[in-house]
Amino acid sequence: MSSRLFQHDITFQAGTRTYGRLRSIGWLDSAARVSLIGCVWLCLSLVFSQAVANRYSRQQTPEGFRKAIHWEPWNPDHYAGLARALERPLKEGDLLEVVRLYEKAVQLSPHNAIYWARLGQAYEWAGRLEDAQNAHEQAMFLSPSSPTVNWTIGNFYLREGKTKLALHAFQRTVLGDPEMGGPAFDLAWRATGDGELIAREMIPADTDIYFEYLNYLVGTERQDEAEKVWDRVVELGLHFEPTQAFPYLDALIQHRRIDQLTAAWSALRKKNPSISGGLHASLAGFSTAVEPAPEKQEGALDANLVTNGDFESGILNGGLDWRINPAPGVIIGMDNSIFRDGTHSLQIRFEGTQNLSDALVFQYVPVRPNTSYRFAAFMRAQGITTDSGPRFQIRDADDPAKLFVQSGDVVGDSTWVRRQLDFISGPSTRLLEIRVVRLASSKFDNRIAGTAWVDQVEMKAIESAAATNLARGEVHTAAR
Amino acid sequence: MYTRRWAVITLVVLLSAAVDAKPVPIGTVSSCKAATIHGTNLVPGTTIFSGDTIHVGAQGNVWIAVEGGGQVQVPENSTVVLTKSPDSTRVTVDRGQAQMNSKGVVINSVSLEDIRSQVGAKVDLDKHKDTDRDKDRDCEVSKDSRRIRPCRDDID
Numbered sequence: 001m002s003s004r005l006f007q008h009d010i011t012f013q014a015g016t017r018t019y020g021r022l023r024s025i026g027w028l029d030s031a032a033r034v035s036l037i038g039c040v041w042l043c044l045s046l047v048f049s050q051a052v053a054n055r056y057s058r059q060q061t062p063e064g065f066r067k068a069i070h071w072e073p074w075n076p077d078h079y080a081g082l083a084r085a086l087e088r089p090l091k092e093g094d095l096l097e098v099v100r101l102y103e104k105a106v107q108l109s110p111h112n113a114i115y116w117a118r119l120g121q122a123y124e125w126a127g128r129l130e131d132a133q134n135a136h137e138q139a140m141f142l143s144p145s146s147p148t149v150n151w152t153i154g155n156f157y158l159r160e161g162k163t164k165l166a167l168h169a170f171q172r173t174v175l176g177d178p179e180m181g182g183p184a185f186d187l188a189w190r191a192t193g194d195g196e197l198i199a200r201e202m203i204p205a206d207t208d209i210y211f212e213y214l215n216y217l218v219g220t221e222r223q224d225e226a227e228k229v230w231d232r233v234v235e236l237g238l239h240f241e242p243t244q245a246f247p248y249l250d251a252l253i254q255h256r257r258i259d260q261l262t263a264a265w266s267a268l269r270k271k272n273p274s275i276s277g278g279l280h281a282s283l284a285g286f287s288t289a290v291e292p293a294p295e296k297q298e299g300a301l302d303a304n305l306v307t308n309g310d311f312e313s314g315i316l317n318g319g320l321d322w323r324i325n326p327a328p329g330v331i332i333g334m335d336n337s338i339f340r341d342g343t344h345s346l347q348i349r350f351e352g353t354q355n356l357s358d359a360l361v362f363q364y365v366p367v368r369p370n371t372s373y374r375f376a377a378f379m380r381a382q383g384i385t386t387d388s389g390p391r392f393q394i395r396d397a398d399d400p401a402k403l404f405v406q407s408g409d410v411v412g413d414s415t416w417v418r419r420q421l422d423f424i425s426g427p428s429t430r431l432l433e434i435r436v437v438r439l440a441s442s443k444f445d446n447r448i449a450g451t452a453w454v455d456q457v458e459m460k461a462i463e464s465a466a467a468t469n470l471a472r473g474e475v476h477t478a479a480r
Numbered sequence: 481m482y483t484r485r486w487a488v489i490t491l492v493v494l495l496s497a498a499v500d501a502k503p504v505p506i507g508t509v510s511s512c513k514a515a516t517i518h519g520t521n522l523v524p525g526t527t528i529f530s531g532d533t534i535h536v537g538a539q540g541n542v543w544i545a546v547e548g549g550g551q552v553q554v555p556e557n558s559t560v561v562l563t564k565s566p567d568s569t570r571v572t573v574d575r576g577q578a579q580m581n582s583k584g585v586v587i588n589s590v591s592l593e594d595i596r597s598q599v600g601a602k603v604d605l606d607k608h609k610d611t612d613r614d615k616d617r618d619c620e621v622s623k624d625s626r627r628i629r630p631c632r633d634d635i636d
Contacts, residue, residue: 151523
């Protein structure tokens with residue numbers, strides 16, 4: 001009996017405990033449900049307010065940003081956006097609000113360097129220069145390589161007269177964003193006007209930036225400074241592609257700085273041994289790589305002055321290499337199936353659609369004044385129509401009236417024929433153009449078709465005695 | 481004797497001052513689009529110095545925050561030169577128009593005399609209506625700026 005009572009007692013106690021446990025579970029369940037609903041509601045309201053705020057901020061108006069702040073007051077972007085919107089135009093009464101908004105933005109997002117940089121700008125407009133400097137330096141501390149931050153602080157330093165610090169900041173700007181090169185170089189020049197200072201303090205030993213700066217100097221007609229920068233590029237031994245130097249070389253050609261052109265080309269060839277021919281050492285006193293032995297010519301003093309005259313290298317289309325003059329109705333390229341020497345020649349294919357009357361291919365060649373030269377080249381033709389085929393021309397690059405010689409043309413079908421022109425450069429001639437041209441035909445059937453090949457183009461200085469019978473600019477030999 | 485000595489000293493002082501003369505900052509570009517300065521693309525934050533010429537192309541716009549408060553707006557198809565005088569910033573409108581919202585800025589033109597320079601004034605010069613000439617001006621820029629790209633609002 002007593003044992004049954006005891007058993008009942010135990011059962012009662014267990015039931016009470018189970019009931020209590022069930023009650024607790026019920027409360028917990030309710031609490032969990034409420035919490036879940038609360039969380040879902042909170043998330044939904046956050047998403048909703050964010051969506052509404054974003055919608056307003058996308059308007060990019062002060063009113064829009066104000067509404068965005070109302071819906072999402074914890075987002076620093078809206079404060080910065082409102083400040084930015086108030087800056088344009090910045091009314092006199094708005095400056096304090098702009099400062100306050102950026103201060104709020106950096107308070108909410110103290111690790112955002114851009115906000116600090118803009119706060120620094122706003123402080124400066126408000127005349128709080130010390131605060132401005134602190135804000136800019138905080139921005140620099142947070143993001144030392146950011147182009148925007150460096151650009152902003154660089155400009156600040158410039159206005160404060162701290163030129164070297166400004167140039168160092170611009171260097172970091174350009175390193176971070178090469179597209180900022182133009183604005184940064186221009187600003188540095190407007191602020192200092194000192195090319196040496198800029199080159200020393202601002203231009204890093206980076207090939208692309210050096211050439212960007214070189215192109216800027218060439219574009220702004222600062223030729224003397226460009227030459228100094230080029231010398232520095234050579235001195236530093238930077239690796240670069242020949243095409244990167246072409247704007248500078250073109251500027252030297254344009255300004256007829258022939259000695260500098262010759263020196264620059266020699267330096268370029270030293271760095272790129274694949275550029276063949278065109279030994280201009282004797283013109284500027286530069287020593288260059290050893291050339292492949294040219295054909296022996298009677299009275300020849302120098303090696304071949306023509307670059308890539310055998311067309312064994314690709315056409316660079318710039319500098320002192322060949323340049324193709326694009327024109328409709330003609331296709332110009334290298335040919336490795338028909339050649340006179342080596343493994344390549346230049347192929348000129350006329351499509352029969354145009355009465356061409358211009359240079360097809362040309363090359364600048366620096367020369368000495370009052371010097372005798374012999375030009376020789378081979379040309380081959382296949383099915384060249386009309387009465388005017390391709391021919392060679394040599395003329396003074398400045399003024400063709402000072403020197404102009406041309407060979408006979410090649411028409412119909414022919415094997416390799418040699419064309420030779422002997423001439424004496426004029427007293428002021430420093431730069432020649434060697435051209436392959438086709439003169440316009442005056443006949444009814446004047447649209448040229450067929451293919452011509454050019455190979456083994458050479459030009460060498462010869463002894464005066466070998467050309468005593470030459471009149472200046474006279475065509476000496478143009479045999480078919 | 482003394483007169484000559486003083487004249488020499490004055491000349492030396494003037495010459496050294498001229499040699500040391502640094503460009504005077506006028507303000508900062510706070511916002512810009514399709515604009516160039518001396519042929520180079522303008523970007524926000526650029527410092528403008530006295531004597532700088534700003535050219536704004538079609539669909540462009542520039543806001544310049546000038547020192548001492550206030551802003552100058554240069555709208556599209558306009559060319560202005562900004563100079564600093566002792567008491568104000570002078571905006572010379574060579575082409576198009578310019579607006580400002582500060583008493584410290586004076587806007588004038590190259591040739592027109594009836595220029596208003598009070599706060600909120602707007603100067604509109606339609607004297608250069610020759611669009612061909614405008615096109616030529618657009619071409620008179622450096623190689624760098626020939627790679628036409630819009631003036632970015634931010635450089636990052």
